[in-house]
Amino acid sequence: GIQVEQSPPDLILQEGANSTLRCNFSDSVNNLQWFHQNPWGQLINLFYIPSGTKQNGRLSATTVATERYSLLYISSSQTTDSGVYFCAVYLYYNNNDMRFGAGTRLTVKP
């Protein structure tokens, strides 16, 4: 089955620093989303980005589907950015199956 790999698994930053999170996937996908899981467990939608680049405030994401990766950029990080970031992909051959990576745990220190 498809492999979804996120790196790094853990990241510790000082407030104000920038970071790049990566998501690699092993097969063709129809769709890709980035989520932020807050400390209470809720999954917040960040980007729906099957291809191209999107920006939302301090966050931006780029997906290069032909090369099977996506990047999430966080600029000027804040303590509220802490949590786990997941990427998830819809399989090209099974539209009902969204596969999640293991996540990147981000800690932003004041």
Added chain:
Amino acid sequence: DGGITQSPKYLFRKEGQNVTLSCEQNLNHDAMYWYRQDPGQGLRLIYYSQIVNDFQKGDIAEGYSVSREKKESFPLTVTSAQKNPTAFYLCASSIKPGAGELFFGEGSRLTVL
């Protein structure tokens, strides 16, 4: 407000008991999903439903059951056959199967005593 409501948020049960987790959406979405998350792990698909009166097994369906009698509702029953039921359960929906964004409820945390 449109969204997905899960209840209860926290649930404790004794071994051998079945428990049902509720998931209701008012987004008019056709597709609904149940995921399980264990500590420090990603999400794994339990069951999904593309349309009313239809549902399919995901990767880890053993010990779980679902129903989809109404478009808005997709309850999950954790049966006594599920060997390790303590976990965080998340319900999600999308407008169509495999299309559009996936939106999540706030989750239900089940602890088996």
